[in-house]
Amino acid sequence: MDELGARAAALVARRPEDARLRRIGTSRAGAPLWLLSVGHGSRHALVVAGPHANEPVGGATVLRLAERTLADSRLTEAADTTWNLLLCLDPDGSRRNEGWLSGPYTLDHYFRNFFRPGFLEQPEWLPDGAAAAVLPETRALLRLQDELRPFLQCSLHGVDVGGGFVELTRDLPGLARRVAHSAARLGIPRELGAYDTLYWPSVGPAVYRIPPPRRGDLAAAITEAAVESTWFHPHRYGTVTAIVEAPMWGVAAVEDGSPPADRDAVLRTVSGTLRHDTRLLDGVLARIRPQLAAVPDAGSLLAPVDDYLLVCPGLADSWDPDTDDGSARRLPALNTAHLAALRISGRRLALRTAGLLRRLVLSTGHDPAGVLPDLDRLIDEWCADYRDGCGARWIPVARQAEYQARVVLSAFELARRHARVPSRSGESGWGAEAAVPMHRE
Numbered sequence: 001m002d003e004l005g006a007r008a009a010a011l012v013a014r015r016p017e018d019a020r021l022r023r024i025g026t027s028r029a030g031a032p033l034w035l036l037s038v039g040h041g042s043r044h045a046l047v048v049a050g051p052h053a054n055e056p057v058g059g060a061t062v063l064r065l066a067e068r069t070l071a072d073s074r075l076t077e078a079a080d081t082t083w084n085l086l087l088c089l090d091p092d093g094s095r096r097n098e099g100w101l102s103g104p105y106t107l108d109h110y111f112r113n114f115f116r117p118g119f120l121e122q123p124e125w126l127p128d129g130a131a132a133a134v135l136p137e138t139r140a141l142l143r144l145q146d147e148l149r150p151f152l153q154c155s156l157h158g159v160d161v162g163g164g165f166v167e168l169t170r171d172l173p174g175l176a177r178r179v180a181h182s183a184a185r186l187g188i189p190r191e192l193g194a195y196d197t198l199y200w201p202s203v204g205p206a207v208y209r210i211p212p213p214r215r216g217d218l219a220a221a222i223t224e225a226a227v228e229s230t231w232f233h234p235h236r237y238g239t240v241t242a243i244v245e246a247p248m249w250g251v252a253a254v255e256d257g258s259p260p261a262d263r264d265a266v267l268r269t270v271s272g273t274l275r276h277d278t279r280l281l282d283g284v285l286a287r288i289r290p291q292l293a294a295v296p297d298a299g300s301l302l303a304p305v306d307d308y309l310l311v312c313p314g315l316a317d318s319w320d321p322d323t324d325d326g327s328a329r330r331l332p333a334l335n336t337a338h339l340a341a342l343r344i345s346g347r348r349l350a351l352r353t354a355g356l357l358r359r360l361v362l363s364t365g366h367d368p369a370g371v372l373p374d375l376d377r378l379i380d381e382w383c384a385d386y387r388d389g390c391g392a393r394w395i396p397v398a399r400q401a402e403y404q405a406r407v408v409l410s411a412f413e414l415a416r417r418h419a420r421v422p423s424r425s426g427e428s429g430w431g432a433e434a435a436v437p438m439h440r441e
Helices: 002-014 057-071 091-095 107-112 136-148 175-186 218-227 233-237 263-292 298-319 336-364 372-389 397-418
Strands: 019-026 032-038 043-048 081-086 152-162 165-168 202-204 207-209 240-250 419-422 428-430
Touching (some): 019 136, 032 136, 043 136, 057 152, 107 336, 107 372, 136 233, 175 207, 240 397, 263 336, 263 372, 298 336
Parallel strands (some): 165 207
Antiparallel strands (some): 019 032, 032 081, 165 240, 202 207
């Protein structure tokens, strides 16, 4: 985090007439939230890096975007645009991932040092609406959105295992073709059946439309929770938000859009595996919970563990074609890519939980329950399944960042084409959609 701020400051020192750095808020632990702005246009693009603690690629991407916009006046002066690059939304959480950030970039090293806060401690989310935002990072982002009223907001995310994809709050016709081109040039698999978007409409291969906020059943809510977020807060200003996901470890199968040979057999295996893994992890947690009372930081690590273990049984039921309530029959049509994504997602939940439990044990300074060997064995086995069973392969950071930057620039060009000047009411139109209620779904 310190290096990111230092590099941004050095860029400003080199080009003070074109770039500015300002503090827009402070994290819970007192870290500054830095905004790097390039250009002096009247219209604003906002790019948010580091919204999730374990997804660091956005920091490299915003520095790349800063250099590119400084070098090309067509992106700033000619476009009457100021680029606003938030270096990291969750610096506290990002710092807790430093155990793996310097490498080696192996799956087991990543999950052994993994950290991601519980749902309520993730600053992009607004589970009770903007008025109830309690995290200082969230409030800072909301203030910035209200100040800038950006025509484009991009939130930079990283898929630990899988492929790249984009989620949109408004359609950007032509984006799917550009994503495909960038992914092919850089060797990035596209996720054609992303788990996060399982219940959302696709507007093109690996590009998905986020539905307006609504309440659903548990299975749908796992992915619908994303709409109760800062992604939709600037919607009133005509903003299109693009969530740009770049994979750290790529899996070719997530790009296979063919019909599956035996959908139900795969779903039985995936749901059964998730139930089995959850029982193992529940057992580990029960063994270590008594020794956590005296650990000052136990709450921050227990919250995401409890989140994961709470949702796993419901997810397994929702995927199982033999469940009595018929949850799996309500799944959308699934291709081979969807099934690959579900397999990866179930294993991801288990691995994240195991990594957090391992950190919990290490934080106590001793292991009276003797669970560390068990957790290390599970992490090794499950990472081997990712590597050997799913074919997960590391994608160099430079390629991750370049892919993400190209998608952001494509979204920028298309958003400029579709955005309109603000109306007398103070709200921006958005092509033909301006006259259509956005809650029509």
